[in-house]
Amino acid sequence: MTVSSGTWPKMTGSDEFRFLSDLVMTRSSADHTIVRLRDHHAGTTRFANNQVIQNVDARRGSLAVTVAFGGRHGTVGTTDFTAGAIQDVLARAERIARVSPVDPEYLPPPDPCIFPVRETAKPETLAAGPVKRLEYANEAIGHCRMENLMAAGIVSSSTTAVGIATGNGLFGYERRADAKFSLTVQAGDATGWSATAHRSIDHLKVQERTLAAIAKAKRGRSAREMPAGRYPVILEPAAVAGLWAWLIWALDAKSYVKKTSPFAGKLGQAIVDERLTLKNVPDHADLLGEGFTHEGLPSTDSLWIDQGILTQLAYDRFTAKAHGVKSIPTLEAPALSVEGPPAHSIQDLIKDTERAILVSNFWYIRPVNPRDLMLTGMTRDGTFLVEKGEVVSAVKNFRFHESPLQVFRHINMWTSPMEAVNSETGKMLVPAMALPQFHFSSVTRF
Amino acid sequence: MSDPTWDEFAELALKRIAKSGAEYADIRIQDSSTEHIEGEDCRISSVRDARDIGFGVRVLYHGAWGFAASSVLSLEEVPRVAGLAVEIARGSASVALEKVRLASEPVHRDRIVTPYRIDPFSVPLEKKTDLLLNTMEVLQRQSGIARSSASLWARRDRKLFVSTEGSHLVFDLLAGQGDCTATALHEGRFASRSFNTPHLRKGFELIEEADFLREASRVANQAVEKVKAPAVDAGQYDLVLDPEHLSLTIHESCGHPSELDRALGYEANYAGTSFLTTEKRGTFCYGSRHVNLVADNTEPETLAATGYDDDGVACQKWDIVRNGIFVGYCTNREVAPKIGESRSCGSNRADGWGNIPMVRIANIGLEPGEATREQLIADVKRGVYIEGHGSYSIDQRRYNFQFGGDAFWLIENGRRTHMLRDVIYHGITPEFWNNCDGVADRSFRRRYGFITCGKGQPGQSGWMTHAAAPARFRQVHVIRGEESS
Structure with a gap:
């Protein structure tokens, strides 16, 4: 197996998001405009009965445009990032907002501010792909097989580019990544379980958690x-x-x-x-x-x-x-x-x-x-x-x-x-x- | 040069896979539009319109699955994602113990379109927001109502399914729903009451046929009555359950345990397994002789009646429980052969292009009996009549359940009297269904749909409809759902 996450198309970067949001802002006739980005790439290796039953990798990029005329607002989203589609999204959002009733609770977008910069995307998690996930799944399954027990669980990793831009100059962009491991060990009628989620895939502690779930299952008989x-x-x-x-x-x-x-x-x-x-x-x-x-x-x-x-x-x-x-x-x-x-x-x-x-x-x-x-x-x-x-x-x-x-x-x-x-x-x-x-x-x- | 058609993209993907030696593959290309309008406390709080386009490729290589999906539908991305699905399947195959063997299915070439009278996406937004604002005004007009909400939802799914076996299926499916809720305040307590149209595969006529303003007036009155009602006294009661309430009881206590992938352990780490283990099929007494639970994915307007599932298997009708005996599962092409079935019953569904399909609950309904609702109530000395959905929880094998409801009436000496509040009942699934001693006739049958049935990792939302006529259950344990209980 030779697949790695590097073969996926590049996630939407900060500059690209700024370009896309500028495309919307320059064409918007609304009083207020907000563009939100969520570009999500995730993979999960799922196992049950001591073998892999599902092995998936999916990428979904989506943009949502919210516009407001006074207190009338509307939101339209799309997964199509082409210029024509984005212009269409803006036009539809404007059409919705123009005929929506005034929302007495509507507020303009927040003022621009500097967001805290956090280490939300660890390189080891960004680099993880199906090979790493399968390796961890096999580790958990292997321990359970050795004990004559049944393993069911998941190893997943994901990365998400998240952005927000507003017509009044607020701009935020962040890459987030996380990894998850969860395992249910079946010992006849008894089960033992362990799970974790972390920004770093290296922090899943698969062996330690597997042994803990095994001990619980055996004790549960x-x-x-x-x-x-x-x-x-x-x-x-x-x-x-x-x-x-x-x-x-x-x-x-x-x-x-x-x-x-x-x-x-x-x-x-x-x-x-x-x-x-x-x-x-x-x-x-x-x-x-x-x-x-x-x-x-x-x-x-x-x-x-x-x-x-x-x-x-x-x-x-x-x-x-x-x-x-x-x-x-x-x-x-x-x-x-x-x-x-x-x-x-x-x-x-x-x-x-x-x-x-x-x-x-x-x-x-x-x-x-x-x-x-x-x-x-x-x-x-x-x-x-x-x-x-x-x-x-x-x-x-x-x-x-x-x-x-x-x-x-x-x-x-x-x-x-x-x-x-x-x-x-x-x-x-x-x-x-x-x-x-x-x-x-x-x-x-x- | 014009953009490639979906058929051309599908051909491109399957050509890429054909070179790999995979024994099976399919591609689903989907374009989903959703409109969701929400109102809260006499204002329109949100109008959202979303379009979600993408494709997912599923490959079976040497008996193991690989799946890859992308929202970028392009000449470069389609073959690349198809190749990735093959590579992932190869990885799965390298550790496979038992090879996946698909139940056979005829090749289908078909086009499925939801019949509708009014396209919900063509109805002017102002008409919809006016309806919601007027509904909330009626809700809040009632003295004692502190909060109100109302919403409309519509979805169109255009989908192409093409498999290496030659099936070619085109879908244009609609679904819709609307609801409203009133929350009443009284002496520091609050209580809500809702009206929901069913989720059905119909056009905007579903909304027009529901009299929202009349229903709003009714639920506002009942919310006030409910918040002032006495709390139930804990004890054994006979229950008469209305179809909307029963739809959730059926879903949780019959639907999920009849999913064969759960019974085989596929969901052991998340949604759970099933007490309906495979050796019970054909012999286990799930309920009384009055209990006939039938899966019917062919009934028009219901959510799982999509013509074909995401295995490309034609929708069917079959028994889950016949005369009280558990006889059938919901299956897909992968799990059906594991219990000796030669054909899947067509219950394999994904919640969109980005997820792999898995076994899903079918449109399972309780078959009508012969009584009237009034006859069911007339034969109750001390009981509770329950409408709608409330609190719900059930264990991971679907044995021990606990349900609330949206509205409760005390039944005394054969008559429905006043409302109660905080009614919770619990039991063990087969004991509860064995205490069913009457179901109302077909004229009382109603259908309710679900679009948020959670299952799978990563999580997916399943869609299905559960139909029922009111039914009576003897001697169910009722508790009071508040702190002092």
């Missing part, structure tokens, strides 16, 4: 059924991230103002344990920070929950302006930390636990009640009973029924923040945590 009920729990980082993702998504300021938010009236109040702090840390090497947002706002460090107190909401520009919020923070690189001395490892949390359910990950978390942020979901890929400082057996998977606003009101023990992703959330840094009580509402059959 002969799961016993325990009754539903309230138990102390140890949540591994992926499980913590799954719950916190829903808390983060609920921070929308407009819902807060309209009183349709679970946080209504709670800004400035304690919402979780007073030792918990949530920040945006876009410069952290293990997070997927970005230089700017889709709206053309810079991504910067910000504080969202300070020692348990809700200090920040996720503002759209209109709501921010209406409430005098000058600087709109972003939360694409969340880091959750706990004040105080951490346990050294998850194993130390186990060692200091009398009795608890150890949860590797949650699956299919969905809101039950948006008023109190009650969530439901299932444990998945490694649920265990801990007694007297040891994992004593695997247990069958539970459905839970809990609100993060309740369960994180008090935490017993924690580790330092660790990298965490799961199948439905982006990447975060969160600690593993031991919580005094967690409501498992029913049990499933495996």
Whole structure:
């Protein structure tokens, strides 16, 4: 196999994006014009039953033009970058905007600013192609074959050129790249799982994660059924991230103002344990920070929950302006930390636990009640009973029924923040945590 | 010199592949237009119009797949991407244990066009935005309504499928949908109620036939009633489920477990596997004798009725559950032979040119019974009537599920009485379907479509329609969906 990413056509560069956006700006008759670029090239090697089942590589470049006449606006997108197509896109956007009703919440594009420059595209990830992905997939499969276990997972890498340009001179261009590895190891009825995402493909730690998933799968055999009920729990980082993702998504300021938010009236109040702090840390090497947002706002460090107190909401520009919020923070690189001395490892949390359910990950978390942020979901890929400082057996998977606003009101023990992703959330840094009580509402059959 | 035609691009790609020794290849060239208009709180918040053009080439080389795709449709890019797909397939083949063997399928040469009365893309934008603004005004006119939203969506897919076996399929497909939602506030609580037209392969007549203003008035009233309604008391209830609600129950608890690729472990790392393992086919009691679940990708206007799937297999109709017994899977040409089937049932779909097709849930519907809805309710002493979609979650083998809904009414002594709030029910899939003891007749049958069914890595959105008439389920465990439960 001789393919490398170098055989792909060059991604849209900064100068090319400036040329394309100038093409739009010089022809636009609108009061305001915004051009957005997303040129995405990604490949995934997917395996199951210890062999490759899917091996794909796709490139999609897209441009979107938004124009506004007064408060009337419209957006048209295309994957065709030819001059004629781009002029057609502008003409269609202008036609839409002219007949659209005035949007009372429309705001002109943000003022020009200098965006932070971040190392969002590591050369090793940019250079990775199907050969590298296949090599990593084979490494994971090989370990599982040796143990007579079944591997299913993915290795993926992608690079994206992202740009924003406005008629008032705002210009941003950034190359972003990331790589992902996730693996489910099947040992009969038991499964073990591990996953990561990183700007550097060299940071996937395929061997280490594969061995961890294998150990979990082997330990998960002969799961016993325990009754539903309230138990102390140890949540591994992926499980913590799954719950916190829903808390983060609920921070929308407009819902807060309209009183349709679970946080209504709670800004400035304690919402979780007073030792918990949530920040945006876009410069952290293990997070997927970005230089700017889709709206053309810079991504910067910000504080969202300070020692348990809700200090920040996720503002759209209109709501921010209406409430005098000058600087709109972003939360694409969340880091959750706990004040105080951490346990050294998850194993130390186990060692200091009398009795608890150890949860590797949650699956299919969905809101039950948006008023109190009650969530439901299932444990998945490694649920265990801990007694007297040891994992004593695997247990069958539970459905839970809990609100993060309740369960994180008090935490017993924690580790330092660790990298965490799961199948439905982006990447975060969160600690593993031991919580005094967690409501498992029913049990499933495996 | 005129631009090359799609047929010429396809020929170029397949010629490039022919030299490689691959046993099979196909190319899909697609041009998709989407219009999405969204309103929020009595304003039009977004009008977006997007065109997505590109092609994807799939190659089977020595029993292993390679796929490459690009949005640059040019004389240079098409053969290059075709060559890349071959190279990727060679890489896959170098580590293949079990070779892919495709079920045979006749060669098809056809053109499929969605019939429509009104082209949604030709309807003036002002007419659409007026409809949404008027709808939101009606929603907000109701005292107690704090927020409103409304939207319209339309999509046209023009597609060419050409395979090395000689199939040549041209598609011009339409789909559309519209909806509105009211959110009511009362004593610090809030609750929403929605009206949704089904997603169907119809023109703008789908929107015109739905009386948005009347529906807006109804859902606004019901949102206010819902937010003030008493919370349900936890316990065992008989449930009568309306077709829109059942469409999601069918999707999650029957649709996904009947995907053969899941049962074979292909999705073990993400969407999950299936409790409907292959040895259960033909013997497993999935539901009661009232439960007949039929996959029908030939029913006009439904989302999966596209004439042919992305394997080039003709759309078909088949049984998933017959008289309560699990009898059939959704398959594609790759997995059908693994359970001894000589032909795929035609459920292989990609969500666009940029993704490789995979097994997708078909248009699976619950066959009507013989009762009326009122007869189903009349035989309930203590129960809940549920409409629409709410909270939903199910385990990775599709056993343990939990569903909410959009609106709930208490049934007492055979009569639907007042609304309830915060109703959540949960159960184990086959136990739940075995507790089904009645389905309403065909006159109550309705169809609801899904366009955001997530599966695959990289993730893809699947489209399918689930039809049902109201059905009754005995002694289901109901809990209250709030903190104190």
